[in-house]
Amino acid sequence: MELAEIAVMLWQGLGMPLLRITFYISIGLMVANFIEALNWTHNMAKLAGPLIRVGHLSDVTGASFSMAFFSGVSANTMLAEGYDQGKINDRELILANLFNSLPSYFLHLPTVFFITVPLIKGAAFIYVGLTFAAAVGRTFFVVVLGRLFLPKKSGGNIERQLTANRVTGFRQALDKAWKRFKKRIRKVLYFTVPIYTLMFILHEIGFFAHLEGFIGEHIFFLSWLNPQSIGIIVLHVAAELTAGLAMAGALIDAGNLTYREVVLALLVGNVVSSPMRAVRHQFPYYAGVFPTKVAVRLIFYNQAFRVGSIIFVGIVYFVFTM
Secondary structure (H helix, E strand, C coil): CCCCHHHHHHHHHHHHHHHHHHHHHHHHHHHHHHHHHCCCHHHHHHHHHHHHHHCCCCCCHHEEECCCCHHHHHHHHHHHHHCCCCCCHHCCCCCCHHHHHHHHHHHHHHHHHHHHHHCCCHHHHHHHHHHHHHHHHHHHHHHHHHHHHEEEEEEHHHHHHHCCCCCEEEEEEHHHHHHHHHHHHHHHHHHHHHHHHHHHHHCCHHHHHHHHHHHHHHHHCCCCHHHHHHHHHHHHHHCHHHHHHHHHHHHHHHCCCCCHHHHHHHHHHHHHHHHHHHHHHHHHHHHHHHHHHHHHHHHHHHHHHHHHHHHHHHHHHHHHHC
């Protein structure tokens, strides 16, 4: 391979994606800092007020929940800032990250929906409906956990915490946000660049391909599925959702699979591909926003919680459509 080809490969596979992820994290960090400096978090939290109060969650969590409908990066950055400043503890940080599952789902819903409908037609409404039900269920379950395990928040104390560093104008807020940004972006780059580089190297040497192949060869425990639907799961793991959907659409058109069989295969593919998704996509970004140990814990709980909810709705669908 010539030097020019290597340079192009490094730029397309590492340089450009790394610049893109750093850019989005930077924007999210600046937006979150600016909102915090202007003391808007309390007003934003009002959007999720009823759930926040029932779940004994803080205004920082409520603000992050509201922000997650527009930017997952900004929402997690807001949680990281609140955690660093002692406004939320470890337990609430985990619950808050899980609490953002529903708005994060809505953020990607249009893309998922308009990809699935043309490919798998009526099965898309069932699949999207089930994953939506899982996201709603996760949100309300977090509210229950918060009510059980978090102390009731005192509104006066929260008000004092949020107004302690109030700024008086746009310029002052921008200056404060910029100071916080410069301090935190160094940490973001310190962790994100080497981790993303490692993921790139592992991909190039075929580590993920071998791992995906291993997973695809060891799904014998899914013998209850139609054998033809196994290909959908393998493609879901080895490539991405779109590849699995394309195969599912072809099998539906050929009359080889029913909507029910396709939906079950997609749900299983969603579950089986979770570890790969966590390692390849979530970890580099989370490690740039949160401390490394915290990032690993959040990803573990996030994926375990999501997988558990998908399995639950899948079992319900399986039983009631027998």
